[in-house]
Amino acid sequence: MASNNTIITAPVKRACDSCHRRKVKCIGEGTNPCKNCVSAGLACTYNAIPQKKGPKGSRAKVLSELRESQRNAQLATGFSPEMGFDGRTMSSQFARTPGLLPPGLVENCLEFFFTHVYPSQPVLHRQRAQEAAVNMDRSTEAYCMVVALCAYVMIQANMKLPPSVLLRPELAHLSNVGFGHALLEESVRLRKGYDYRENPTHLTVLTSWFYYGCYFGLAKENTAWSYLREATTQAQLLGMHDEETYKHDPLDISRRRVLYWLLFMAERTYALHKHRPISLYPTIHTPSLDEVPSDRPVAIGLELMINLYKTIDDTFISLWNRVHSHVNPTWITQLQQQLSEAVPSYLECTEAQAVEIRVTQQWLRAMVWQLCVCQGLVSSVSNDTAVTFRYPIQISRDLLTMTHQFSQPAMEIHGVGLIEKLFDIACCLTDVVACTSFSPDAFALGPRDYVSRFLTLISTLRGGQARYLPLLLAKLSEVLPNLPLPRSLNLPQTIPTSIGLPAPGTGTVPSNVVEDFSTLPAMTSPAYPSNELARRIAAQTGAQLPFNTSQQPMMTVPTSHVEELSLYSSSHGTSHSSGSDHRSNSTTPGPYEPPMSQSHSQIIGHTPVQLQSSHSTHGHMNHHVGVNPTAYDSGFAASGYPVDPTMMFKQ
Numbered sequence: 001m002a003s004n005n006t007i008i009t010a011p012v013k014r015a016c017d018s019c020h021r022r023k024v025k026c027i028g029e030g031t032n033p034c035k036n037c038v039s040a041g042l043a044c045t046y047n048a049i050p051q052k053k054g055p056k057g058s059r060a061k062v063l064s065e066l067r068e069s070q071r072n073a074q075l076a077t078g079f080s081p082e083m084g085f086d087g088r089t090m091s092s093q094f095a096r097t098p099g100l101l102p103p104g105l106v107e108n109c110l111e112f113f114f115t116h117v118y119p120s121q122p123v124l125h126r127q128r129a130q131e132a133a134v135n136m137d138r139s140t141e142a143y144c145m146v147v148a149l150c151a152y153v154m155i156q157a158n159m160k161l162p163p164s165v166l167l168r169p170e171l172a173h174l175s176n177v178g179f180g181h182a183l184l185e186e187s188v189r190l191r192k193g194y195d196y197r198e199n200p201t202h203l204t205v206l207t208s209w210f211y212y213g214c215y216f217g218l219a220k221e222n223t224a225w226s227y228l229r230e231a232t233t234q235a236q237l238l239g240m241h242d243e244e245t246y247k248h249d250p251l252d253i254s255r256r257r258v259l260y261w262l263l264f265m266a267e268r269t270y271a272l273h274k275h276r277p278i279s280l281y282p283t284i285h286t287p288s289l290d291e292v293p294s295d296r297p298v299a300i301g302l303e304l305m306i307n308l309y310k311t312i313d314d315t316f317i318s319l320w321n322r323v324h325s326h327v328n329p330t331w332i333t334q335l336q337q338q339l340s341e342a343v344p345s346y347l348e349c350t351e352a353q354a355v356e357i358r359v360t361q362q363w364l365r366a367m368v369w370q371l372c373v374c375q376g377l378v379s380s381v382s383n384d385t386a387v388t389f390r391y392p393i394q395i396s397r398d399l400l401t402m403t404h405q406f407s408q409p410a411m412e413i414h415g416v417g418l419i420e421k422l423f424d425i426a427c428c429l430t431d432v433v434a435c436t437s438f439s440p441d442a443f444a445l446g447p448r449d450y451v452s453r454f455l456t457l458i459s460t461l462r463g464g465q466a467r468y469l470p471l472l473l474a475k476l477s478e479v480l481p482n483l484p485l486p487r488s489l490n491l492p493q494t495i496p497t498s499i500g501l502p503a504p505g506t507g508t509v510p511s512n513v514v515e516d517f518s519t520l521p522a523m524t525s526p527a528y529p530s531n532e533l534a535r536r537i538a539a540q541t542g543a544q545l546p547f548n549t550s551q552q553p554m555m556t557v558p559t560s561h562v563e564e565l566s567l568y569s570s571s572h573g574t575s576h577s578s579g580s581d582h583r584s585n586s587t588t589p590g591p592y593e594p595p596m597s598q599s600h601s602q603i604i605g606h607t608p609v610q611l612q613s614s615h616s617t618h619g620h621m622n623h624h625v626g627v628n629p630t631a632y633d634s635g636f637a638a639s640g641y642p643v644d645p646t647m648m649f650k651q
Helices: 017-022 035-040 059-076 103-117 126-137 140-155 176-191 202-217 221-237 250-274 293-310 314-320 329-341 351-374 391-403 408-412 416-435 447-460 469-479 532-541
Strands: none
Touching: 017 035, 103 126, 103 140, 126 140, 140 176, 140 202, 176 202, 202 221, 202 250, 202 416, 221 250, 250 293, 250 314, 250 416, 293 351, 314 351, 329 351, 351 391, 351 408, 351 416, 351 532, 391 416, 391 447, 416 447, 416 469, 416 532, 447 469
16 A cells, blocks of 8 residues: 655644734634734734844834824724724724824813803703713713713814814814714714613713714714614613602702703604604703802703793694694694793893794794694684784794894804704795785885795804705795895805705805805705695695695695785785795895894895894784895896895995
């Protein structure tokens, strides 16, 4: 028998890149991550070309260099969602990014939060915030909350970070929203490293609340809703809905109450915007913030906001989400009365709170009116203004007069959430103007002028130009295609001509203000913008709409008898014109202009418009506007839109 001389050679074991660089024995099989890399939190790779052996160096120094180089490589790729490496090691996935959160950045963010955000959202006591900042090195939970807070003030509240506080030069080129996004993903990634769901704390709920606000500001509404639901669930697990749980440290009790009520209001806002369900109820006392005397105005403003949202109860949400289909007209009248009485004429709160309170009150009025339309309860002959077709005109008039008195920073501190409410009212007003007749008054602003004012106001607010203005223009192009547009919008040559989002590269509206939202996705929900309300109004008034009403079948609703329907009282004239005429019926329009005392008065691009108005809750309000007729540029046109000469202003 021939002997077998075949020699079986064992495979040559090769050290991974990190072990070879550190000059240590590689404990691995060449396929799975070696134990050394797993222990050190390094990516285990086999990419390096073997070279000759050299002198040994400091292993600790090499380890630090390896970690730093891999972190730099991760930063250079633009902060991937998980901030991980190649997925081969789990320990590196939850390691903190060196140099991402220097102490100076934390100090700036906390100071900005307590100066600008706290008056509207006092969810954190300054002492507790400072304790969390001190404990960041020892507590991952504290680190995640502080990083999320920093992301929140940059994305939602528009904090500008001084470049001098950044330790890493590669971060200096990022916008405040871009850097805030990087911080957000850092916090989200690290929180996955511990079981926060099984053992939630107050910081857990607060962190989820910040995530919700950040993702909403980034136009990721489904992600935002998921984190809002996570926060409400965690709040329930902690018993924050039960008054019996509030018996501990006053510093924690008051802020936990605030957080619960903010979740309560955010959930109802989503319910109205997106027909979402609700899970929190007004089962605890409102926060008093008595431990800090200077917080009394903040507590007053917060209680007013809570009282507004308390009117949106289970009955309303069931009707709004079409769980129930029948409504008592008396109940609707009482609801509108409650909204009117919930806010006094004089507010003893901060300006930022006053902005939110006034806008929210008018927005909720508009939402209740829409429910009336869906229920067939709106009439042209009712003595109650709140159930007539012209009610959105009054809402818009009151709201625009209020916003004219507020500074732009006080409005922008609320982020795009405030703009979304303005957008909802503007869409409601547009539907009314398209479906009803009105008698113009040569000496007063008319409904079409209010639409133009909403366009200008939304375009000047941070996030409005890139996110909501294209949607409102898309709606106008279909519902009011012949509405003259204010020149201050700086419209491009191509704008959307149908409902929905403009095609990429064809419908972008260039911003005339500096903002970081130009690269973010616009709203994509089918409800933005929707013509369902216009169809319902047209079905009840007999109006002819400029778009195809057969696109979506109308639900059968009771109709109202319409005779001489006018959005103004008879004292303003007897001649009627269609809401969809080919020209503006008002000779005195005036785009929104903030007070000249504010530094942002330059951004609109025309001289200030002086308003003199007398306000009555149910009466008519006249606005006398100074117009410069010589400022008209006959050569200006925007994609087929006619331009009203009286709409042109220049400095």
